[in-house]
Amino acid sequence: MWGVGLAVGLCGVLLAQDGATPTLHVYENTIQIPVLVLGANREPTAPIAGSRFRVSLDDGPKFRATHVRLEGDDPISLAILLDVGGSGKELMPKIGEAIAGLAPLSLTLRDHVSIYALDCALIRSSDDVPAEQGKLKRAVDAALQSWTNRGGGKHGAGCRQTVHLWDALTYVTYVLHGLPGRRVILVVSEGNDKGSKHSWNALRTYAQASGVAIFGLSYVPEEPGRLHFLDVGYESPFNSVCELSGGMLLTASRRTVGAVLKRFTTLLRERYIVEFPRPYHSTAGEHGLVVTIDKSDAFIRSAGIAVPMADPAVLADPMTVPADPSRTPEYGKRRILTAPQ
Numbered sequence: 001m002w003g004v005g006l007a008v009g010l011c012g013v014l015l016a017q018d019g020a021t022p023t024l025h026v027y028e029n030t031i032q033i034p035v036l037v038l039g040a041n042r043e044p045t046a047p048i049a050g051s052r053f054r055v056s057l058d059d060g061p062k063f064r065a066t067h068v069r070l071e072g073d074d075p076i077s078l079a080i081l082l083d084v085g086g087s088g089k090e091l092m093p094k095i096g097e098a099i100a101g102l103a104p105l106s107l108t109l110r111d112h113v114s115i116y117a118l119d120c121a122l123i124r125s126s127d128d129v130p131a132e133q134g135k136l137k138r139a140v141d142a143a144l145q146s147w148t149n150r151g152g153g154k155h156g157a158g159c160r161q162t163v164h165l166w167d168a169l170t171y172v173t174y175v176l177h178g179l180p181g182r183r184v185i186l187v188v189s190e191g192n193d194k195g196s197k198h199s200w201n202a203l204r205t206y207a208q209a210s211g212v213a214i215f216g217l218s219y220v221p222e223e224p225g226r227l228h229f230l231d232v233g234y235e236s237p238f239n240s241v242c243e244l245s246g247g248m249l250l251t252a253s254r255r256t257v258g259a260v261l262k263r264f265t266t267l268l269r270e271r272y273i274v275e276f277p278r279p280y281h282s283t284a285g286e287h288g289l290v291v292t293i294d295k296s297d298a299f300i301r302s303a304g305i306a307v308p309m310a311d312p313a314v315l316a317d318p319m320t321v322p323a324d325p326s327r328t329p330e331y332g333k334r335r336i337l338t339a340p341q
Contacts, residue, residue: 031307034071034182034213035272035291036246038299044270045298052294055276058287060332067275075181076111076268077128079172082140083118083165083189084147090219091188091257092152096140098258100133106265107131112181117143118168118189120159128179165189166196166203169214169241173203177210184247184268185214186261191238191249200237204244208304209286213246215264220251246303277328278307288334 035053039045050068080099084092099115107113111131117123123146126139141148150159163171169187176183185207193200207214216238242249248267252260274291291302 029278030066030275031278031305032273032275033289033291033305034246034303035274036213036248036267036299036301037272037293038248038267040297040299042248042299048272048293048296048298050272052296053272053274054292054294055274055329056290056292056332057279057329058332059290059334060330062292063276063329065274065276069273071182071269071271071273073108073110073269074273076107077114077176077179077181077183078107078111078131079114079116079176079185081116081118081168081172081185081187081189082143083168083187084144084152085118085161085194086190086192087219088189089147089152091217091252091254092144092147094254094257095188096137096144098261099140100137101258102261102265103131103133103136106262112179113139114172114175115139115143116168116172117147118163118165119144119147120161122163122168122171127175161194164196165191165193166198166200168196170196170198170203170206173207173210173212173214176212182268182271183210183212185212186217186264187214188217189238190218191216191236193237200241204241205286207241207245209306211303211305213303214242215247215267216242216249217257217260217264218249218251220253222253222255243301246301248299248301274302279329279331281331282307283331287331 033055037045037048047070050065053065053068054062055065056062082088082092082095109130109132112128113126113131113136114124114128115126115136117125123143125142126135129135129139146159165187169185172185176185198206218238239249250260250264289302289304291300293300
């Protein structure tokens with residue numbers, strides 16, 4: 001999906017004449033999409049050649065991606081939301097140490113992190129700070145301070161929950177979408193919403209349009225010797241929000257939470273950045289985007305993005321090198337019709 005937003009590429013060159021200094025004009029015409037690719041059973045895969053990636057818009061003809069690479073060390077803007085309601089509270093005693101343990105190897109100082117807790121209210125203890133181990137641990141402790149002071153207990157008469165899960169994630173997405181880098185939310189929660197004004201589908205739509213991928217982490221009881229991943233085929237609004245925004249839902253016990261968080265950051269680093277030209281006759285509104293891989297049954301989840309409309313003045317400028325329509329994707333006739341509920 002995309003609407004109106006940001007993408008950068010090369011569109012036209014203005015050549016100087018009569019010995020004047022050449023001027024390079026750069027316009028927005030390239031779209032980049034982070035794409036999560038795993039095996040059919042959610043296991044890591046061997047490297048995949050970029051020539052095997054295909055993209056389809058609104059169920060139109062599949063076309064080959066212009067360029068494909070691993071995300072690697074691209075800077076990440078990461079927001080972590082800790083939901084202390086339900087079974088998510090079981091991970092909280094270990095979560096501070098596990099998050100701090102992501103630095104400096106899984107997360108570096110190039111990556112920026114915001115920490116939130118969903119308790120009596122939505123609490124933010126750090127806002128877009130470099131991923132430094134001590135800062136991460138202190139931010140988690142501060143976010144969970146109210147919950148810790150209650151002894152990890154439930155909301156009571158003096159702590160009525162005023163913000164619910166979908167609304168909290170909508171707000172975090174709003175804050176995150178204006179930040180640079182690859183934008184990701186990790187929400188530690190059982191995934192049950194109990195009264196939000198926004199629906200899960202409205203959240204999903206907003207996350208796609210904002211280019212924010214949502215990953216979930218839910219608690220499961222201890223099972224020695226196993227790193228937990230969600231069973232293939234599991235369906236729930238929480239899982240749908242994650243997968244339809246370009247992420248996935250993971251599970252962990254108290255013992256495995258540190259290892260699963262490191263696996264989460266590895267999943268981010270191993271996403272593919274799929275690049276292709278903006279459609280020549282691009283139209284405003286929501287469009288469906290599907291990424292496939294030739295001769296593969298892989299688990300593929302692509303993030304959304306917002307793309308700017310072409311400036312008519314630039315297109316009409318005689319000094320603009322026009323895009324070759326034969327090298328840009330074609331829309332299909334299938335449009336997104338379902339409005340968020």
